[in-house]
Amino acid sequence: MDGSMWLHHPRTERMKEILAAHDFGPLKMIHCSSTFSATPNFLQNNIRVKHDLDSLGALGDLGWYCVGAILWAVDYQLPDTVTALPSLHLNQSGVILACAAAFHWTDHDMIATFHCSFLSNVSMDLSVHGTNASLQVKDLAIPYQESSATFDFTCGANFADLHIGWSRKPEEVVVQTDLPQEALMIEEFSRIVGNVKNSNCRPDSKWPEVTRKTQMMVDAVKSSIELGFTPVDL
Amino acid sequence: MDGSMWLHHPRTERMKEILAAHDFGPLKMIHCSSTFSATPNFLQNNIRVKHDLDSLGALGDLGWYCVGAILWAVDYQLPDTVTALPSLHLNQSGVILACAAAFHWTDHDMIATFHCSFLSNVSMDLSVHGTNASLQVKDLAIPYQESSATFDFTCGANFADLHIGWSRKPEEVVVQTDLPQEALMIEEFSRIVGNVKNSNCRPDSKWPEVTRKTQMMVDAVKSSIELGFTPVDL
Numbered sequence: 056m057d058g059s060m061w062l063h064h065p066r067t068e069r070m071k072e073i074l075a076a077h078d079f080g081p082l083k084m085i086h087c088s089s090t091f092s093a094t095p096n097f098l099q100n101n102i103r104v105k106h107d108l109d110s111l112g113a114l115g116d117l118g119w120y121c122v123g124a125i126l127w128a129v130d131y132q133l134p135d136t137v138t139a140l141p142s143l144h145l146n147q148s149g150v151i152l153a154c155a156a157a158f159h160w161t162d163h164d165m166i167a168t169f170h171c172s173f174l175s176n177v178s179m180d181l182s183v184h185g186t187n188a189s190l191q192v193k194d195l196a197i198p199y200q201e202s203s204a205t206f207d208f209t210c211g212a213n214f215a216d217l218h219i220g221w222s223r224k225p226e227e228v229v230v231q232t233d234l235p236q237e238a239l240m241i242e243e244f245s246r247i248v249g250n251v252k253n254s255n256c257r258p259d260s261k262w263p264e265v266t267r268k269t270q271m272m273v274d275a276v277k278s279s280i281e282l283g284f285t286p287v288d289l
Numbered sequence: 290m291d292g293s294m295w296l297h298h299p300r301t302e303r304m305k306e307i308l309a310a311h312d313f314g315p316l317k318m319i320h321c322s323s324t325f326s327a328t329p330n331f332l333q334n335n336i337r338v339k340h341d342l343d344s345l346g347a348l349g350d351l352g353w354y355c356v357g358a359i360l361w362a363v364d365y366q367l368p369d370t371v372t373a374l375p376s377l378h379l380n381q382s383g384v385i386l387a388c389a390a391a392f393h394w395t396d397h398d399m400i401a402t403f404h405c406s407f408l409s410n411v412s413m414d415l416s417v418h419g420t421n422a423s424l425q426v427k428d429l430a431i432p433y434q435e436s437s438a439t440f441d442f443t444c445g446a447n448f449a450d451l452h453i454g455w456s457r458k459p460e461e462v463v464v465q466t467d468l469p470q471e472a473l474m475i476e477e478f479s480r481i482v483g484n485v486k487n488s489n490c491r492p493d494s495k496w497p498e499v500t501r502k503t504q505m506m507v508d509a510v511k512s513s514i515e516l517g518f519t520p521v522d523l
Contacts, residue, residue: 083409090318090418140372141372164376172317176422178416180416184412193425200453201453212410214411219469221431224433
């Protein structure tokens with residue numbers, strides 16, 4: 056478990072049910088952003104901008120959420136290629152302050168893009184488009200408020216006759232939570248520890264796999280940057 | 290004038306006022322999508338999928354809106370590079386059914402991505418992120434309904450103390466229109482023709498420039514595809 060708290064919010068489970076439903080159709084496009092405008096103090100002193108402390112910078116901090124969200128949406132099936140986009144901001148120590156990348160799944164004819172940055176207004180967008188439906192959330196990693204969270208969902212919309220509108224608007228789905236996502240994450244961690252301690256189980260393999268695949272993708276983005284924004288095969 | 294009706298909706302003017310305002314901050318990231326799931330009949334017979342009729346396919350039809358929206362957001366300043374993303378669907382005649390691309394403005398450290406497709410659920414998203422604000426619309430080219438349209442706007446949001454939420458949620462801005470955007474487009478066209486006819490003016494240079502720059506970008510995406518998804522300098 057890597058501390059990605061949003062994975063433990065009940066909204067995430069509700070979104071997954073919708074993505075997995077037959078009428079969503081095969082996924083075609085995912086876009087994710089994770090950004091905030093860091094303060095001058097952050098950009099000078101935070102460990103996330105120090106090459107000997109957290110050398111992956113915005114990619115390791117904010118890009119982690121994007122990569123994790125994209126992998127979550129595709130049930131952790133790794134893409135065939137990872138290509139960093141020719142847009143990169145480094146600080147004087149060479150640590151990434153902003154970058155972007157595209158992932159491509161050849162067999163499924165699917166693409167995902169993401170942008171992470173310490174230099175742009177706060178955003179946490181995730182848009183997932185399938186052949187028949189779309190799901191969109193704008194406060195993925197940290198919901199606007201603790202007690203409930205929303206996302207927009209559209210299925211089977213078409214243009215109205217004469218293209219004067221759409222046949223239906225997106226539906227706002229509201230998901231309540233009794234406990235904050237951070238507390239739910241600790242509950243899950245405790246459950247796994249409890250299983251090991253009390254039932255002699257081996258640690259659940261789910262979370263290490265999630266973390267390892269996310270790290271592989273982050274590393275591939277870094278490699279593509281170092282190779283001059285060329286595609287990296289996975 | 291190229292028939293991009295959304296440019297004539299009063300919502301577009303309102304969004305431009307917000308983007309141009311000082312407190313939006315320099316633009317950093319734009320993402321746009323324009324997609325719909327075409328019927329089997331469309332994919333077989335429509336002129337947009339015929340290489341001897343409309344050989345740019347989804348790029349010339351739907352991608353045109355994306356490219357136009359991105360250029361509109363940046364006041365028609367062309368990017369330095371155009372890079373098609375390694376995600377492309379062609380029909381048997383080699384006409385584009387789906388593609389994606391990234392644009393990069395080196396001096397401004399800004400990136401834009403878009404995805405257009407005849408093979409994905411209907412979407413018309415435009416997200417524009419600056420250093421201090423964000424603007425998001427989900428029904429750009431054809432609003433959900435004729436008489437009014439909305440967009441979301443967030444300025445100066447931060448995380449709440451202890452990261453238990455955001456300091457403010459996006460505001461939904463509603464813009465009414467007495468006439469549909471298509472009628473407003475014809476009004477504008479008539480005004481220009483009237484100026485030529487009645488006042489001996491030369492045709493307004495604004496719309497030919499908008500169209501020419503959009504076509505240049507669409508052509509650059511096509512070139513990048515043909516060059517194996519390598520960057521094309523403008």
